[in-house]
Amino acid sequence: MSPALLRPATSGVLLNDLTARLGAEVSSPEAASGVRVAGVSLDSRAVLEGDLYAALPGFNTHGAAFAGDAIRLGAVAVLTDPAGAARLSGVEVPVVVVAQPREVLGAVAAQVYGDPSARLTMVGVTGTNGKTTTAYLVESALRAHGRRTGLIGTVETRIGDERVESVRTTPEATDLHAILGVMVERGVDACVMEVSSHALSLHRVDGVVYDVALFTNLSQDHLDFHDSMDDYYRAKATLFTRARARAGVVCIDDAWGLRLASESEIPVTTLGTVGQRADWTVEAGDGGRFALRDAAGMRELGLVSHLPGTFNIANTALAALALLSLGLDETEVEAAMAVPPDVPGRMEVVAAGGAGGPRCIVDFAHTPDAVDAALAALRPSTTGRLIAVIGAGGDRDRGKRPGMGAAAARHADVVVVTDDNPRSEDAAEIRAAVMAGARQAVESGNATAQVVDGGPRSGAIAEAVAMAVVDASDGAVDTVVVLGKGHEKGQEIHGVKHPFDDRDALRAALSAATTTEDRR
Numbered sequence: 001m002s003p004a005l006l007r008p009a010t011s012g013v014l015l016n017d018l019t020a021r022l023g024a025e026v027s028s029p030e031a032a033s034g035v036r037v038a039g040v041s042l043d044s045r046a047v048l049e050g051d052l053y054a055a056l057p058g059f060n061t062h063g064a065a066f067a068g069d070a071i072r073l074g075a076v077a078v079l080t081d082p083a084g085a086a087r088l089s090g091v092e093v094p095v096v097v098v099a100q101p102r103e104v105l106g107a108v109a110a111q112v113y114g115d116p117s118a119r120l121t122m123v124g125v126t127g128t129n130g131k132t133t134t135a136y137l138v139e140s141a142l143r144a145h146g147r148r149t150g151l152i153g154t155v156e157t158r159i160g161d162e163r164v165e166s167v168r169t170t171p172e173a174t175d176l177h178a179i180l181g182v183m184v185e186r187g188v189d190a191c192v193m194e195v196s197s198h199a200l201s202l203h204r205v206d207g208v209v210y211d212v213a214l215f216t217n218l219s220q221d222h223l224d225f226h227d228s229m230d231d232y233y234r235a236k237a238t239l240f241t242r243a244r245a246r247a248g249v250v251c252i253d254d255a256w257g258l259r260l261a262s263e264s265e266i267p268v269t270t271l272g273t274v275g276q277r278a279d280w281t282v283e284a285g286d287g288g289r290f291a292l293r294d295a296a297g298m299r300e301l302g303l304v305s306h307l308p309g310t311f312n313i314a315n316t317a318l319a320a321l322a323l324l325s326l327g328l329d330e331t332e333v334e335a336a337m338a339v340p341p342d343v344p345g346r347m348e349v350v351a352a353g354g355a356g357g358p359r360c361i362v363d364f365a366h367t368p369d370a371v372d373a374a375l376a377a378l379r380p381s382t383t384g385r386l387i388a389v390i391g392a393g394g395d396r397d398r399g400k401r402p403g404m405g406a407a408a409a410r411h412a413d414v415v416v417v418t419d420d421n422p423r424s425e426d427a428a429e430i431r432a433a434v435m436a437g438a439r440q441a442v443e444s445g446n447a448t449a450q451v452v453d454g455g456p457r458s459g460a461i462a463e464a465v466a467m468a469v470v471d472a473s474d475g476a477v478d479t480v481v482v483l484g485k486g487h488e489k490g491q492e493i494h495g496v497k498h499p500f501d502d503r504d505a506l507r508a509a510l511s512a513a514t515t516t517e518d519r520r
């Protein structure tokens with residue numbers, strides 16, 4: 001099932017009540033009288049009987065072009081802008097016209113589905129890297145604390161024990177309020193969700209006020225959508241306004257976090273993990289253990305990061321501060337966070353490594369910063385060579401490709417460049433851009449890695465596994481880390497999603513490598 005089809009069993013309002021609240025014009029007021037709106041959809045292909053179809057102007061086309069399809073599937077009214085309305089004269093259902101329909105959609109969906117977010121404890125996580133990980137950490141800890149939780153993010157939508165694979169990190173407002181409505185019906189009382197910058201720019205979370213909003217970090221990504229880093233920052237910063245959140249927790253390890261803490265409209269608690277002054281700071285110990293202390297020296301929590309990498313200490317500390325902000329005390333937070341979370345495709349260990357073969361890990365790093373952090377995190381625990389398999393997605397921010405290659409070359413001993421989701425682009429050209437960054441790092445003396453073109457993904461993974469060795473003389477074990485696709489179960493090539501899972505590809509390569517060994 002698609003998250004777009006998750007709908008609460010009971011919902012609906014009279015169209016006239018909706019339009020009165022919007023102060024909107026309706027094409028035929030007499031036809032609107034008595035019409036009951038059961039749901040809202042902005043995609044004609046996902047319309048259900050009784051829906052209001054929101055025909056939005058888009059980047060490619062206008063949703064009004066699909067109103068006929070929506071009505072055939074049972075839409076009882078259309079919400080659109082004046083340009084859309086001009087194309088809809090003569091349609092057989094009432095047409096509601098507002099200047100900017102996307103901007104009212106959150107309020108409309110909240111009204112239709114009974115304002116479910118107001119009945120849930122809402123936690124929103126934003127930032128370039130770490131949203132998924134931090135959201136799972138908060139959700140897992142709330143569950144351990146006895147709350148009935150829901151989760152919405154890049155990997156999945158989770159309602160209690162039910163899991164539905166996600167198509168986006170943050171759903172459209174129409175789907176979001178419906179999903180929250182289902183959560184309320186099923187007894188969920190706390191929802192933790194990732195809030196992408198696209199979602200903030202495109203009004204997808206309008207109508208939700210988060211009890212606490214979290215900021216992880218900001219670095220280059222999505223510059224295909226945002227004009228500049230400043231624009232990207234400003235989109236993220238809107239989560240920290242009174243209309244969207246009551247309180248915030250901001251990691252100030254980078255300059256963007258510092259700026260956000262000083263510009264935020266809502267009260268924020270700051271977290272520093274690299275020795276700077278902050279409301280709460282981290283002192284790292286061994287084995288992922290760390291102390292989280294307040295600036296007054298009055299409060300201290302003893303925590304452990306169950307996931308490798310210093311950045312996961314920051315994610316864990318952020319999650320702990322979210323729980324404090326929600327009213328748990330120090331002892332409750334420590335107990336709730338002692339339970340290891342299960343975060344799919346983030347530093348996921350596919351093979352632990354040892355006498356039988358290399359250590360194999362799948363991670364979702366797909367920005368220069370995340371590649372840097374992920375490989376740096378694996379270096380100390382790698383006793384042999386670090387072999388990184390890396391690519392970059394097509395039809396997305398092209399500027400980050402060389403930086404991803406360079407980051408990989410700085411940390412790994414071998415960089416096998418491969419395809420990510422090429423989408424409509426030429427895969428070899430994307431690989432060339434990643435390789436150019438990696439080779440440039442080597443030529444400029446910043447890296448010593450061997451850089452190879454691994455070609456398509458399964459071949460590249462097999463090549464990396466085949467070159468990995470366990471040194472019988474000193475027991476040194478190579479680590480193969482496959483970056484970029486994490487939990488994903490498909491690879492998008494020219495509009496077709498082919499089944500592909502890095503974890504399965506690694507297992508297949510490991511078993512092929514073992515068979516070859518046996519035959520030798």
Ligand SMILES: CC(=O)N[C@H]1[C@@H](OP(=O)(O)OP(=O)(O)OC[C@H]2O[C@@H](n3ccc(=O)[nH]c3=O)[C@H](O)[C@@H]2O)O[C@H](CO)[C@@H](O)[C@@H]1O[C@H](C)C(=O)N[C@@H](C)C(=O)N[C@H](CCC(=O)O)C(=O)O
Pocket residue numbers: 042043044045055056057058059060061062063064066167168169170171172196197198199202225
């Ligand atoms: C760049 C972007 O975010 N685009 C979003 C935008 O699409 P658009 O304006 O191009 O839509 P369009 O194709 O012009 O179509 C216009 C309207 O007609 C509708 N339509 C279109 C075809 C049809 O048959 N029927 C129909 O009703 C569309 O739903 C749309 O409302 O509005 C659409 C819905 O109105 C979104 O589905 C679409 O997200 C697309 C699918 C997308 O891939 N977005 C990604 C980039 C995204 O949002 N990513 C973030 C960030 C993840 C991260 O941090 O890594 C996320 O939250 O997932």
Ligand SMILES: Nc1ncnc2c1ncn2[C@@H]1O[C@H](COP(=O)(O)OP(=O)(O)OP(=O)(O)O)[C@@H](O)[C@H]1O
Pocket residue numbers: 127128129130131132133134154169194216217311312314315345346347363364365366369370371373374486
């Ligand atoms: N706090 C962090 N700082 C830097 N890198 C991080 C941090 N947390 C995670 N990472 C790296 O970034 C990758 C993506 O992490 P995660 O999926 O949690 O982020 P995300 O913000 O949800 O990304 P996306 O929105 O693209 O799904 C991880 O696989 C890891 O390599």
